[in-house]
Each structure stands twice: as structure tokens, then as C-alpha cells.
Amino acid sequence: MTLPPPPTGTSRPPAGGRCPVATPLYGPDLDGDTMPAFYEKLRREHGPVAPVTIAPGMQAWLVLGHRELLRLTREEQDFSHDPRRWTLLREGRVPLDSPIMPMVGWRPALLFTDGQQHRRMRSAVSHALACINGHELRRSVRATAERLIASFADRHEADLVPHYARKLPLQVITGLLGLDERTGQQLVQAIAGMVAANADSVNAAQRMNTILQGLIEEKRRRPGNDVTSSLLHHPARLTDEEVLHNLVVMFVAGNQTTVNWIATTLRILLCDPAFRSSLTGGHLSVDDALDLVLWRYPPTQNFPARYATRDLEFGGQHIRTGDMLLLGLAGANQDPEVLPPDGVPVTGNRSHLAFGAGPHTCPAQDPARLITRTAVDTIRHRLPDLELAVPESDLGWIKSPWSKGLAALPVRFTEPQLPQAATSHAAEQQAFSQTFPQSGEPR
Template identity: 80%
Template sequence: MTTPAAEAAASAGAGASSGDGAEPRAGGCPVAGRMAATPIFGEQLDGDMMPRLYERLRAEHGPVAPVAVAPGIEAWLVLGHRELVRLSREEQDFSHDPRRWRQLREGRVPEDSPILPMVGWRPALLFADGQQHRRMRAAVSDALSRINGHELRRGVRALSERLITEFADRKEADLVSDYARKLPLMVITGLLGLDEPTGRELVKAIAGLVVANADSADASKRMGSILLALIEEKRRRPGNDVTSALLHHPARLTDEEVLHNLVVMFVAGNQTTVNWIATTLRILLCDPAFRSSLSGGHLSVDDALDLVLWRFPPTQNFPARYATRDLRFGGQEVRAGDMLILGLAAANADPDILPEDGTPVVGNRSHLAFGAGPHTCPAQDPARLITRTAVDTIRHRLPDLELAVPEAELAWIKSPWSKGLAALPVRFTEPQLPRGPQAPRS
């Protein structure tokens, strides 16, 4: 049981290596032998370049386009906002269960394919339909609803100030590695009910998974061992934490179900929050109008965060749904067992649902950054609170923050799934550090 869970963790966080580095081009794999598919992976595509590819695919194919998500792996990328909403809501036509995937059932997926850890079935809400999904969703939602928002805000602010204090003397930092990547992990380990030393070990294991190198297998085993030990401890001695709430919920999740749902919540939720924090800080640094609107009170922090979710959703594409029958969808002939990818970033940019100038309306939360339908992300409220507090804290503690390199030189993660910066180098001169004792450790 440990190894599959740990592999699930590796895939959910770093899941998609860029494959064989093939340059994106038309004429890749045929989707079910019908149409040339365009790769959406490879060294030539990073988070900054992908939007242009989505618009080319939309122009060539309409709201549903044939793509390859890894070498030899064919899928449909859903680019249209209306089509993606339908895909997310109509479970009778589009299942979450990867055991329906025809290409896998027919043995046409290489054993070492980078997509397998992303979409392999596990007993978690992300891979279930109907009653089974509702059962696990109820447990996860109830566990998350028990989080005290006031306490979480105070804790995030204290941890944010602690991280800022650690690099303040240098007058420079990488806000991805020094701040955005560390903060959500520290917060989430506390929410799971881990003590600080064990939390640090889990953070190290996650870091080992994300790099996706030869040491990742050992890192995944460490993560699985830590979470299994946590589950056993919380069975014996429950506390006021998410793990205990899952274990003792009336839905009666098994230890295996708790483990896999923790992996999904922890790893997938963490990377999304990292990207949301880093992207918001990037826009504040690079977009004077955005910064002025926020500083002048014309935009609330929540309005600003939603504009980021519209324009730069932290997750670009999300796997997957599987057609339960042959049907015509978005102008394409989709067959039973075909894989469909949720093109969250492309759907948010669908010109059919945006104003004529293409600018999202302030206060409009009909974006699809968190999905739609019964599988809408259950952790979006705590993720928003963490992101809002992280952004607000650094704005006030580092008021003269500026980018340390030209914006064009910023490096992006190369992944078909994630819209994330690899680094965000900044400099500042007058940090406004908190007075009194150092912020408490989580």
C-alpha cells in the first residue's frame, strides 16, 4: 500500500516531466487513429509559451483539440469554457475513473510513461464517480471546514514573517524557493497534525519527489512511511487536525483511502498554492497598473487574486476524464474510452465568454481555475486564505520590493500541467520586520 501512495504523491506534485523534449509540432500521435495530435509537452514549451499554443489549437480545431500529453499518449484537450463545464458536470458521459481509459486497457501505454503516475487509479475522490465520490468528498469537505480561518490566518502571517526575516538581511531573495515554495508546505504539515521535526521530514520528501530524479523513488517511500505513521498515530490519539477528521468521519474511510486522499490534498493542493502566490507576486512586480489599483484600493486583494486566476490559473491543464460512450463533443467524434484533458487556462481565455476587450470583469468568479461541477476543488477557501495572507504580508514587510532581472528573463517550469515560475529573483532595501520575539514556529 505504501508504494502506490507514494508514487501518487510524486505524480500529483511534479507529475509531468517534460517527456523526451520533443519540439511541439503538428503531426504527432493520432487520437484513436483519427487525427494528427499536437504535443503539449517538451523542452520547447514552458508556462509562458503555452497560451499561444492554446490559441493556435482553438483556431485550428475549435473548442476540443487532439493533443499528445506524453510520448505515445493521445488525448483531447478541452479548450472551450462551455465544453469544459459540461465535461466537469456530466459524469454519465465523462467519468473520472481511469480504469475506463481504452489506450491503457489495450496495453498501448508504455510502462515507463510519465503520464501513468498522474492518472493511475487510486482510492481517492479525484478518481471516483457518483456515490463513491460523494462519500469521500463529504469526508474531505467536512475535514477542511473544521479549519479555523482566524487561526489559519494568524499562523500563515507568522510563518510568512518568519520566512521574510530569514532572507531580509541579504536584501535579495528568490520568492519562489525562499517563500512561495516553502510557505504552503509549512502550513499544510501543520494542518495535517504533524509535529515540526516530522513536518520538516515530509517537506524534504516532497522536495525530493518534485525534482523527479533518481532519488525520487526513495523520497516517495519516505513520504508514504511518514503518512502511514501519521494515520496510525491519529487512529490511536486523534487531534484537532485534518487527518484525524478524515479518520473519524462518519463516512468511515479506510486507512488506504485516507492515505490517498491526503496525498491528493497535500501534493496537488500545495503546488497550486505555490503557483498562485508566485504568480500574484510576479504581476505585482511587473504590472504597474495592477499594483497601483491594488495599492490605491481600487482592487481588493481578493479581486486581484481572482484576476490572477482568470489570466494565469496555477494549473493550466488537469487530467482527466474518460468518455463513457461514443459521442460528438465540441465538434469532434469522441469515442468511448478516450481521455479528455481539462484545459483550464485555455477555457478561461475562451473569447466566447469574455468581454469584447478580452479582460475579465473584476469580481467575476466564473473562472475555471478550480474546476467545475461536483469535482470543484474542495480546498479553494483555505488556499485563498493562505495566498491572500502570503501576498499581503510580503507587500507590507517589503514595501520597496522590485524584480532583480528583466521580466523577459524569468524562467518557467516546463510542464503541460502547471503554470509556474521556476524562480522569481527580487531585491529590496528597507524591510519592515516585525518587532518583538521571532514569529513562532509551526
Template identity: 70%
Template sequence: MTTPHGYTPPPSGFGGHRPAATALYGPHLDGDAMPALYEDLRRTHGPVAPVTVAPGIEAWLVLGHRELLRVARDEQDFSHDPRRWSPLREGRVPPDSPILPFVGWRPALMFADGQQHRRMRAAVSDALARVDGHELRRRVRSAAEELIASFAGRGAADLVPQYARRLPLLVISGLLGLDERPGRRLVHAIGRMGATASDSGRASRRINAILLALIEEKRSRPGDDITSALLHHPARLTDEEVLHNLLVMFVAGHQSTVDWIATSLCVMLCDPAFPSAPTGGRLTADDALDLVLWRFPPTQNLPTRYATRALRLGGQSIRAGDMLILGLAAANADPAVLPPGGPAAGNRSHLAFGAGPHTCPAQDPARVITRTAVDTVRQRLPDMELAVEQPELAWVPSPWRRGLAALPVRFTGPQPSRTAPADAAGTGIDRPGHPAAPQTGEVR
């Protein structure tokens, strides 16, 4: 089989009778390279492929839609608990391995199965359900207006660092009850996780200190925020459980929303099927959001599951304790289930938010944030266009996320601020979703 330029598959660690593994890491594996790699793996191995996710660390990448649904839905055979992972149990994972931040066990819903998972998920879901969709839209629009005002007079901006990256930070920090300054410190510390072993240790301590201070404050002085809701939920989460579930929500919610906003704006700027103005045209903002979730899901590979017993999956022999990676982007493009020409109208059966009992509980507020962010900048800067040629746009090199490294735009000036009508600001919380868009323009 072929591999990305500059890569040689490491020797197989699965045993002599196992197929050779392909590296799922390295600086060349960006958004341009990954789709071709998935299809190459699918042609060579079928719906489940052997990969390495770090030097000397083997796993199985689940590429098939049906196989991914089985893994995501079956907690009996596929556990979320990394303490079941054989190399970790046997001390074969180097202490400086970049995979460690993903596989260190924490008392949070994404590392739990069964009753423990249901208890924590109930608290998280109830806390998120208390978020008022109308108030969240107002909060997002207000933060978006401030950010746009900070660069609107210049006639140009990079919408990734100046808009898409900052907006979810402001909003999610507020939802958790964090002020902007500790929220920024938290994001910076999260960004240092996995850089080196020493950086990860320092970052972890900073993260814990910020969130523990927030928990202490909200336990004595609760407010109308997610942290207070978790602390005072009937599930009686411990402070440690609240801390780690907040961390999961912040990490997952922040980065995936950043990438969803930026890629949706890029699709609307690059594809002639989308109008430059916020009204009219045959495809809508919701179509752009859904197109991104189908073709450019912000989380393209989701770590991880661990086989609880030896079994067969997608033609491969999986051993007890093996790691499995959920290939969300590859499964969305599985030709066995994807109709010719793309998903049919009204089809939101993509796997961008996962599946089964661990489906993302925050997808409704994430859509509110993303839709409002897209609407607001398009209304305020209606003549906005790319400041570079489309082929010059680049993706962040990562096997886990799919996000643009930059989105430079230019414009003549802002339109006066106005309140969007209710139907224009609608989201999945308030009304049925628009159909998923057909396959149209490409983004490099």
C-alpha cells in the same frame, strides 16, 4: 498548423480519419509558449483538440469553456476512474511513461465517481470546514513573518524558493498534523514522482510511510487537524482512503498555492495599476489574486477524464475509453464566453478551481493562505521591487502547472511587524470577494 519551436507532432494514434495530434509535453512548453499553443489548437481544431501527453500517449485537450463545463459536470459520460482508460486496460502504456503518476488509480476522491466520490468528498469537505479562518490567518502570518525575517536583512531575496515555496509547506503540513521535518520529506518525495520509474517507486514508498505513520499516530491520539477529522468522520474512511486523500490534498494544495502566491506578487510588482504600498490605489490584492486565477491559473491543464461511451464533443468523435484533459487556462480565455477587455467587475466565473462535483473543496483556505502571504510580505517590505527586468522572468516548463521559476526582488529593509486590520486580511471565507481585475500587465 504551427507548433512550438523544435517540436514535430507525433503520428496520430487515433486512426487514419483522426486529426494529427500535437505534443503537449517538452521543455519548451512553458508559460510563454502555452497560451499561443492553445489559440493555435483552437483555430485549427475548435474547442477540443487532439494532443499527446507523453510519447505515444494520445488524449483530447478540452479548450472550450462550454465543452469543459460539460465534461466536468457529467460523470455519466466522463468518468474520473483511470481504470476506464483503454491504453491502460490494454497494457499499452510503457511502465516508465511519465503519465503514469497521473493515471494510477487510488482510493481517493479525485479518482471516484458517484456515491463513492460523494462519500469521500463529504469527509474531506467537513474536515476542511473545521479549519478556522481567523486561526489559519494567524498561522500563515506567523510563518510568513519568520520566513521574511530569515532574508529581510540581506536586502534581496528570491521569493519563489525563500518564501512562496516554503510558506504553504509549513502551513499545510500543520493543517494535516505533520511536523515540519516529515512535511519536508513528503514534499521531496512528491517531487521525485514521475522522474524515472525507479525514482517513482522509491518516492511512493516514502510517501506512504510518512502518511501511514501520521495516520497511526492520529488514530490513537487525535488532534485538531485534518487527518484526525478524516479518521473520525461518520463516512468511516479506511486508513488507505485517508492516506490517498491526504496525498491528493497535499500535492494539489501545496504546489498550486506556491504558484498562486508567487504569480500574484509578480503581477503586483509588474503592473502599475497595483500600488507598491498595501493600501490605496485602484486595484487591490484581491484583484491581483483574481487576475492570476483568470489569466495565469496555477493548474493550467487538469488530468483527467475518461469517456464512458462513444460520443461527439466540440466537433470531435470521442471513443469509449479515450482520455480527456481539462484545459482550464484555455477555457478561461475562450473568446466565445470571455467579454472584450476581460471579465466584468465581480466576475469570478473562472475555472481555476475546476467545475462540477469535483470543484476543488479547498479553495477558501487556499485563498486565506495566499491573501495573507501576499499581504504580509508587502506590509513588511513595502519598497520591494523586481531585481531583474520583467522580460527576464521565466515560467517553469510544464504543461500542467503555471508557476514562476524564480522571482528575485530587492528592498531596503523591513518595516516593523504589525497585525493587519480585519478588513485588510479579509478573504472569501469572511466576506464577499472583490471583482476580478481587468486585463492589464503581462508576465513573461
């Protein structure tokens, strides 16, 4: 369906006013350490909705207010998910090779639909996720975690980002999709190449599509007990194309956020002695640590996007039809209106916005929490004397305005406590990893 064209123009100031100056939401100076201060500066200067640019010449609004972000996510009649409404895109002012396009380009998937179409797709996705057996998933995560720990246990040191947090969700999620381990690693490589935004990205995207198309064809013929089969045979009758693109959304969105969640939770446990002591003493739980991360360091900082369906006043700004609005998840979590006076969230408080809100709240948050909790719990028990191998001040975040993830987490330990089954599998796993290395590892 072709949407009616919205009125052109994205920056006309309100009557009697002037157009606010937009701040770049990109560049080498914006990393995980500087972003909190960046959000507070925008809040002081512009209020809960701030003008930003996401690429040269591409203006958008960053929603930083907790109350405003709730409205943005709940009121589909004013804020659509369909990027075909974006004025800059409709006017041909967004280059097709722009690095923003992989994130905001339209796909026939639940992230880019509203109303009945969204409900139809979400019913299939939610059902597929609800059919995941929690006990089996926990066992799978624990076994995968133990095999990964065994692969570096003899060295008594590791970087837990590439060696643990990055590998574990990939292996678990590809299994949930119904892929065998070898094909799952090939899919991992293809998606890593696609999101790298380099000369090979187009070829990587084609490899990803080929793998998923093959998976869909196989599950049409021989359904299994997996997410792909559930999507294909749900009463919503998703087309093969819709299944493919919803799998992409589930894999890409679910994988990196879980990587970040695992690594950042481990950082808190390693660097906060008081919290670690309370956890060991039973006063706090691993879930408390997980929630602390979702408040302070949400795995996704900012998320695209909504598009205004009409002219309106919003958060003190004059929003035009077709304007892009970004979900400032990390900034909204810092909103002084919802935080205690000292800025530290109350333990157990889950009113954060790390998973979004409204009809498009992340449908995978329960399995994601189970995966993360099990990953953290397993390494705590298997490496009980785990400690940071560098000063905390040396730890850095990846440079991204979208994702909040650690670049590295080097650790050391002396007495790994692993079951025999995991140890015997370590050599086989290491040989396999050399054949299909993770992104960023040498071939």
C-alpha cells in the same frame, strides 16, 4: 470492482471524415510563455476540443472551450474519473514507468471516483477542510510568512519563489495535516522526490507512504484538531488506505497550486504599476489580484483527466469509449466566447475555471485563497519598498504543460518592517532549514 472493458480503439474517425492530427502536449518548447499561443493555435485548427499526445503514442483530447469544459466536468454519466476505463491503459499500451502514470494512475481517492463513492469521500474531505478555523489559519500563515521574511531580511534581497512562495504553503499545510515541523519537512522531501520522476522516485514514494502511515496510526490512537484526525473519524468511515491517498491528493494538489498562485500574484503587483497603485489607493483589493491571476495565469494549466463512458460527438470531435479527455483550464479561460473583446477579464469576475467545475470542483479553494491572500498581504506590509531586481523580460516560467509557475522572482528591498518575535525566530528557522533543505536547495 472490475469495470467492464470498453470497446477498443481510440482514433477511428467519423464516417466520411479523417482522423485529426494530434499535437504533442509535451517537450522543451512548451513553457509558460508559449502556451497561450499554443492553445489559440489548437483552437483555430480544431475548435474547442483538440487532439493532443501526452507522451509518444499516447493520444488524448484537450478541452479548450469554456462551455465544453463545463459539460465535461458536470456530466459524470458521459465522462468518468476512473482511469481504469482508459483504453490505452486497459490494452497495456502505457508503460508502468511512464512519467504520466503518477498523475493518472488509479488511487482510492476522491479524484479517481464517481457517483456515490466520490460523494462519500468528498463528504469527509469537505468536512475536514470546513473544520479549519479561518482566524487560526490566518494567524498561522502570517506568523509563518513573517518568519520566512525575517530569514532573508538582513540580505535586502531574495528570490521569492524558493525563499517564500515555495516554503510557506509547505509549512502551513503540513501543520494542518497534524505533522510536527521536522516530520513535515521529511514529507516535503519525499513528495518532491516522488514527483521528480527520476531513479529515486520509487524510494521517495515509499518514504512518503511510511510517513503518512505513521501519521494515520498516531491519529487513530490520539486524535487531534487536524485534517488527518477529521478524515479518520468522519461518519463516512474511510479506510486507512483511503485516508492516506486522499492526504496525498490534498497535499500534492494543494501545495504546488498555492505556490504558483502566491508567486504569480506577487509578480503582477511588482510588474503592473497601475494595478499596484490602484491597490495602494484602495480602488482594488488583493482578492482582485488573486482573481486576475486565476484568469490569466491559472496555477494549473491542464488537469488530467476524464474518460468517455460511451461513443459521442463532443466539441465537433468524434469521441470513442475509453478516450482520455484533459481539462484545459488555461485554454478555457481564454475562450473568446467568455472574455470581453479586449481579452481582459472584468475585475471581480470569478467565472474562471481555475478550480474546475461540477461535482469535483476543488474543495480546498477557500483555505487556498486565505493562505495566498495572507501571504501576499503580509509581504506587502513587511517589505513596503519591495521591487523587482531584474527586468520583467528576464522572468521565466517552469517548463510544464500541467503547471503554470514562475521559475524565479528575484527582488530587493531596503526597509523591512518586522515584529521582534519573527526576527528572533529567524536564526532558529535558518538552522532547521540547513538540516532539512527544501527541494532544489543545497544540503
